[in-house]
Amino acid sequence: MSAVIFFIAAIGAITGAIGVVAMRNPFYSVLMLIVHLVCLAALYMLLRAEFVAAAQVVVYAGAVMVLYLFVVAYVGGGAQHASGPVLRVLGPLFALALAVELCIAMLGSALAGIGGKGHAYVLGFGTPREIGRLFLTTYLFPFEIASIVLLVAAVGAVVLARRRRGLEGRREGEEISVRMTRPSWTGTLAEATGIRVGPAEDTELVVSDRSRESGEGEGGW
């Protein structure tokens, strides 16, 4: 039974991976990656890594891929033309050579455990309890570093993607609305603080009143 599930999940994972590379539209690439991630989660379940499988589906296939989908929908298809002739031929060749070499290196290695089904299953292996215990005892420092890296990445993404003034072409309407002054005595904030005053005859009076009340000079605000 586990062999059947393994082959279904492995074929799904590999077709998903090929689909990510082969699809012309990035939107479909993201969808194929979700298929790939779910199949990979099935493989993790077969390897008794329950918590990693759950995190894979919830965090990866759920949260991260939604982020991807939003950015693909925002940016759009982008450039559709393929890369140059050299890389187009050499890229797949390199990948194939790497695959053959990795398979030879791993399957031909002297590791005796590779041929077996793995260590005997101990009750509680891979459960959230065990993972959490490891994270809070042996791997506490990497855990904290990972959270700091996440924080830095979130701040960096906000800084990178925020809307800067002056980068895009300045629009006419914005300029006008900034320069346009409101009529006097319409209750603007500038009038309330005494920076801008209404009719010319009252100017001196209002400003002096304000400065006396707040007890500071005119430039103090």
Place this chain on the structure above:
Amino acid sequence: MAIGWYLTVSAIVFCIGAGGVLTRRNPLVVLLCLELMLNGANLALVAFSRMWGGEDGQVFALIVMVIAACEVTVGLGLIVAIYRRRLPVDVDELGELQG
């Protein structure tokens, strides 16, 4: 199933990702292919953790997932910034990362 099968799958997924990084020009797809490579490495880590009977490899895989999430956030932020500046969304044209 023997552990070797899982390692073979992880090697194939990793190489598909590497080929995609080399051949595709859209930075979004390049990021997706990087995810494929990280996932191949993750599968190998979990398989080795099963082989030795300890959870350390799974902890490593979780940390890799966290780092992948960070990489995605920063990469997508860069792509959005590139798109906002009306630059071509194409890795060959973006040879230099200047201001």
